[in-house]
Amino acid sequence: MGxxxxxxxxxxxxxxxxxxxAMRVETAVALAAVAGTSLTADEARRRMVAPDRCASQAELLRYFELPISLLQTERALRRVAAELVADLVADGVRYAEIRWAPRLHLEGGLSVGEVITAVAVGIAEAAAAIGPRTPLIGLIVSAMRSHPPAANVQLAHDAVAFGPPVVGFDLAGDEAGFPAPPHAAAFVVAREGGLGLSVHAGEVPGVEHIVExxxxxxxxxxxxVTAIDDPALVQRLRELDVTLDLCPTSNVQSGVVSGLGAHPAARLHRAGVSVxxxxxxxxxxxxxxSAELARTAAALRLSRAELAQIALNGFRRGFAPSGMRAPLIAEAERAWSSWATRTARPAHPTRTARAG
Ligand SMILES: [Zn+2]
Known part of the structure; x- marks a missing residue:
């Protein structure tokens, strides 16, 4: 596929x-102006858009410093959440989970609860303005690997107490520098509170972080990503029916794969792992x-049926209650199966010249 x-x-x-x-470059410029800092669009782009290839995951993480520094007020969080919803609509996204680490947004005096509220309000405001085309959106609260375990336990309690639209709990940040096991207690709280559990892992060499x-x-x-290096782990992922939420372009930028053509998404899918x-x-x-799916399909020579399966996994594996996702799954199954069985069109359709 092209x-x-x-x-x-x-x-x-x-x-x-x-x-x-996901903060827009022009929004960074506007938020900097509100904060009384001068920031040009070029400077914002240089600090927010990572090169095709970074030296490491740790280097890639530096591109988040500017947007996080600008997201320290209720107003900024609301605005960026609302703009992301508009960007999702423009991309044809019908179900989305948005994650972020509330504890990185406390420098302006907000509490964790106020940070989560600001994002939820921004999404609700966007939904009211956009109407029925708004995707169903769940929030995932990310704990940082580098933060104190006790603080992450409290974060898990706050995430559970908030309730919908918070649907999940996650661990993110510097994978090589900070192990996951110290945060086990936070994950017990989140699980007992009914949240779906996600952990960032396998973005640096080695499979031990995926096992953790x-x-x-x-x-x-x-x-x-690195699960592909260990057949026993691939089998375990399949048996546990655990899903890998892969991000091919980002995975090339962090250096964990050498290029899009070397990405293991197709191999993992064909090995029966949910991706x-x-x-x-x-x-x-x-x-x-839309671009990510197209680029990956082209680089890995996914068939239409394979791409449709992978796209549908996103609806099936979401953390929002199944009753809320069911109509979206049905809609997506109809659309993707009709697309997958359609005769492949030429990659560059020529426009028919009209006389007159
Ligand atoms: Zn991520």
Whole structure:
């Protein structure tokens, strides 16, 4: 399939994207102005859009410093959440989970509860303005690997207490520098509170961090790219029916794969592992979900049926209650199965010249 495949009109689900990494460049400039700092669009782009290839995951994480520093007020959080909803609509996304780490947004004096409220209000305001085309959106609260375990236990309590639209709990941040096991207690709180569990792992070499994520009870692994190196782990993921939320462009940027053509998404899918595709970060990775699906399908020579299966996994593996996702799953199954069985059109349709 061609990389220029237009998948925008198809209903899509996105399970792995970060609020801060999706901040629009022009919004960064505007928020800096509100904060009394001068920031040009070029400077914002240089600090927010990562190169095609970074030296490491740790280097990639530096592109979040500017957006996080600008997201320290209720107003800024609301605005960026609302704009992300508009961007999801433009991308044809019908179900989305948005994650971010509330404890990174406390420098302006907000509490964790106020940070979560601001994001939820921004989404509700966007939904009211957009109407029925608004996707169903769940929030995932991310704990940072580098934060004190006790603080993350409290964060889990706050996430559970907030209730809907919070549907999940996650662990994110520097994977090589900070192990997951110290945060096990936070994951017990989140699980007992009914939240879906996700852990970022397998974004740096080695499979031990994926094993640690499974030990925390993760039902979904954010990335999990390195699993392909260990057949026993691939089998375990299949048996546990754990989903890998892969982000191919981001995975190339972090250096965990050498290029899109070497990405293991197709091999994992063909080995029977549940995989989904996401942007990770619309701005940092300079992509959309439609583009990500098209690029990956082209680079890995996915068949239409394979791409449809992977796209549908996003709806099926979401953390929002199944009753809320059911109509979206039915809509997506109809659309993708009709697309998958359609005769492949030429990659570059020529426009028929009209006489007169
Ligand atoms: Zn991520």
């Amino acid at each position: 990389a220029d495949l237009d998948l925008q009109p198809l209903p899509k689900a996105e399970l792995h994207q970060h609020l801060d990494g 994520a499974l030990d925390l009870g993760a039902r979904r692994i954010a990335h999990g 989904t595709l996401s942007t990770d970060d619309r701005t940092v990775s300079g992509t959309t979900l």
